Amino acid sequence: MQVYLDLLRDVITNGRDRLDRTGVGTRSVFGRQLRFDLTVGFPLLTTKRLYFKGVAGELLWFLSGDTNVNWLQAQGIHIWDEWATETGALGPIYGAQWRAWPTPDGRLIDQLAELVDAIRTRPYSRRLVVTAWNPADLPREELSPQDNVRAGRMALAPCHCLFQFQVAEGRLSCQLYQRSADLFLGVPFNIASYALLTHLIAQQCDLEPGEFIHTFGDLHLYLNHLTPDIVYAQLERTPRPLPRLILKRRPPTLFDYDFEDIEIQGYDPHPAIRAPIAV
Ligand SMILES: Nc1nc(=O)c2c([nH]1)NC[C@@H]1CN(c3ccc(C(=O)N[C@@H](CCC(=O)O)C(=O)O)cc3)CN21
Numbered sequence: 001m002q003v004y005l006d007l008l009r010d011v012i013t014n015g016r017d018r019l020d021r022t023g024v025g026t027r028s029v030f031g032r033q034l035r036f037d038l039t040v041g042f043p044l045l046t047t048k049r050l051y052f053k054g055v056a057g058e059l060l061w062f063l064s065g066d067t068n069v070n071w072l073q074a075q076g077i078h079i080w081d082e083w084a085t086e087t088g089a090l091g092p093i094y095g096a097q098w099r100a101w102p103t104p105d106g107r108l109i110d111q112l113a114e115l116v117d118a119i120r121t122r123p124y125s126r127r128l129v130v131t132a133w134n135p136a137d138l139p140r141e142e143l144s145p146q147d148n149v150r151a152g153r154m155a156l157a158p159c160h161c162l163f164q165f166q167v168a169e170g171r172l173s174c175q176l177y178q179r180s181a182d183l184f185l186g187v188p189f190n191i192a193s194y195a196l197l198t199h200l201i202a203q204q205c206d207l208e209p210g211e212f213i214h215t216f217g218d219l220h221l222y223l224n225h226l227t228p229d230i231v232y233a234q235l236e237r238t239p240r241p242l243p244r245l246i247l248k249r250r251p252p253t254l255f256d257y258d259f260e261d262i263e264i265q266g267y268d269p270h271p272a273i274r275a276p277i278a279v
């Protein structure tokens, strides 16, 4: 994951300081890309311990179509707490758009079920796209996440908002467009999450995982992460060998995976680095 450390340096060196919605302030660049060959190892950051249970739990939660934090909290995962209402609601975020995109005539589109079906039946397709960017449900930027949810909108606009797959020579590759990316806290999570999703869909479609390509819009470091004990501490560290992902079972569908099916082997990271999250 040397490419991640190089990207931290790129943002520090080439970024412009900008105000942002949260009021924290960021240093940001616009338009970057990382590529991960999933055949050489699983891209889980080794220069700090990443909370993989949180990554896997969040993905299983998205895949189930759930948009309420109650299930995540019951698993001990608290990464979405700050944006939820008192009942745990987040509005129609990823899970809703992926599994139940509402159409004007009252139907619900299960984009992920249709995707798996399309990969199986038309692997040459150039239309293997899933989007969470539903303009009808976007939050109003001047309102709090909770007020948006109470008004029936998403708590946060989708950050990882569109992804596409390609099948070539028996391998499944995935490219994500992430419009806004918190490089220290969110991005390591997002890389692991989409790499895991690619493995799961590949298994369901009798393919091997290929590449994960991560394309960024506004890629930023929050100014309160640019400190000796956070970003600069990580830059002092040397990357270690990547772990491997083992899928221990092949469930009947993409929507039947459980924590026990997903195992990371050989993960030997540097210690975790705590950092404040911008809400
Ligand atoms: N500013 C911001 N950055 C994000 O990455 C982000 C948001 N907001 N809002 C929505 C989700 C929530 N995500 C999050 C939220 C928290 C952590 C976080 O605090 N991670 C810690 C470990 C947390 C734990 O152990 O409970 C970390 O060190 O990675 C990561 C991703 C990603 N998203």
Ligand SMILES: O=c1ccn([C@H]2C[C@H](O)[C@@H](COP(=O)(O)O)O2)c(=O)[nH]1
Pocket: 021, 022, 156, 157, 159, 160, 180, 181, 182, 183, 185, 186, 187, 190, 278
């Ligand atoms: O999966 C995620 C979700 C969120 N983020 C980050 C990116 C931004 O720092 C904030 C969202 O703020 P906006 O004003 O809506 O852009 O959350 C992430 O990196 N990954």
